Amino acid sequence: MPTTTRPIPVLQVRAIGAAHHVHAVLTAAAQTAVTVLGPNITTRTHTRSAGRIGYVRAYLTITRKETATDDHPDG
Numbered sequence: 249m250p251t252t253t254r255p256i257p258v259l260q261v262r263a264i265g266a267a268h269h270v271h272a273v274l275t276a277a278a279q280t281a282v283t284v285l286g287p288n289i290t291t292r293t294h295t296r297s298a299g300r301i302g303y304v305r306a307y308l309t310i311t312r313k314e315t316a317t318d319d320h321p322d323g
Contacts, residue, residue: 255311258285263306264298270306281310288313 261277263270278291290313295306 255290255314257309257311258289259308259310261308263308264303266302267295267304270295270304274306274308277308278310285310 259281263273274293281289281291290311292309293306295304298305
């Protein structure tokens with residue numbers, strides 16, 4: 249059975265607060281990551297509810313883009 253592995257994160261950020269603040273902070277963090285790390289990165293965000301009404305917990309994960317390799321050629 250094939251196994252899929254996720255790339256190792258270069259950076260992970262968690263923000264908790266009002267939804268519009270968290271979104272603004274993580275957007276700025278993602279843009280800064282491109283400036284610092286270069287365009288060869290992938291950013292992913294996940295948002296969950298937080299303990300306070302109107303608050304969210306959001307996670308930004310930054311990984312290097314994987315290059316396609318053919319480790320198992322046919323034939």
